[in-house]
Amino acid sequence: VNTDPLQQMKDFVKSFNGNPTDDVTKWLDSIIHYFDIAQISGDKETLYFQYAPAFLKEYAYRWWTDQKHYIFSWSTFKQALMTQFAEKNEYLIEQQFDQRKQQLNEPVIKYYYDIIDLCKKYDPHMSDKQKIRKLTNGLKLSLYQEAIKESYSTPYEFLTKVQQLENTQKLIESRQDQTAQVSNIMNHNNKFSSPHHRSNNYTTKSMYYPSSVQHDYLYEQQFESNQNQQYPTSQSFQSQQMYNQPHSSTYQKNY
Template sequence: MKDFVKPFNGNPNDDVIKWLKSIVHYFDIAQISGDKETLYFQYAPAFLKEYAYKWWADQKHYIFSWSMFKQAVITQFAEKNEYLIAQQFDQRKQQINEPVIKYYYDVIDLCKKYDSDMTDKQKIRKLTNGLKLSLYQEAIKETYSTPFDFLRKGTTTGKYSEVD
């Protein structure tokens, strides 16, 4: 389990949502018998370290279920600085030697943080505009119905596989 779920320290750069998803993902693929939410709640605290562990030590007597745990840990450790999220969103561009698939998922995660109601059209525009120039020139020749369509068309045709 330790290879699938990384410790959560509670540092400002730690992504609590991603960490919670890794807990759920592990139990989805591990096929351990029992109520999933009970298992999540039972094992998740074992991966809390540093500040997150100190928080849990103070709070564990008030949290009795996975849904309570999830809400409490999000409230405590989720990114609260909207300006920082907006700045990351505005500045995110594909880096030299960065695979498109990594760029795609990073941008989609930022879109969710920046505006959970963002339309597919807005996400596609953000994805396209942030591509390296050589890939951007290929991407604007296509039309996309969803952000995943953007990824699928680019990676299956090899159009976005260029590495500078």
């Protein structure tokens, strides 16, 4: 079993490159999260600072090689990294914060954590009451109508209760879909069983008979054919006489 923390961390912590799209706050949180669950003895912040720089790549690594001589603790490292790579465009952060709403098919849990991350960027000291208000106002309408009837003491309580509402709505939607399918099947069957539909389509619809019935029908047809040959009708007899008469003289002369 590999007990090297650095090797184990690679399954939990991604590299931080320092690109504009990289979220330095999430990356720092991933370092803390690993050591929260790893059973490694020692001071936590010392371990953070010891292993975190190994995951700096590209621009972040170049920054670290320039600054490492002035950074001697986790708190200093964290603050310096945030100062250099955290989102500094306050207008962009505010725009994202104002415009973020739950999408139609977006799970509540994804929406919740995206809003919490935006709250941290927009105002690190935002109160729970303000976070709950932001979370509630951004819900899609079907959940918002039910969520405003509840009260929440913490953002996590909001998440728990609204997820219950989400599950209830999924069950209702599932029942509605089943009811609609049954209704469509019944309407389809009623359409094909209506007298009007039968009168318009009976000549074109092929009928299925059991093999025994088909055999009897063929036998009856064959019997009638034989009877007609033995006892021709007056019409067929007349036709036969006309056929047996000699051709006209005109025809014979021409021949």
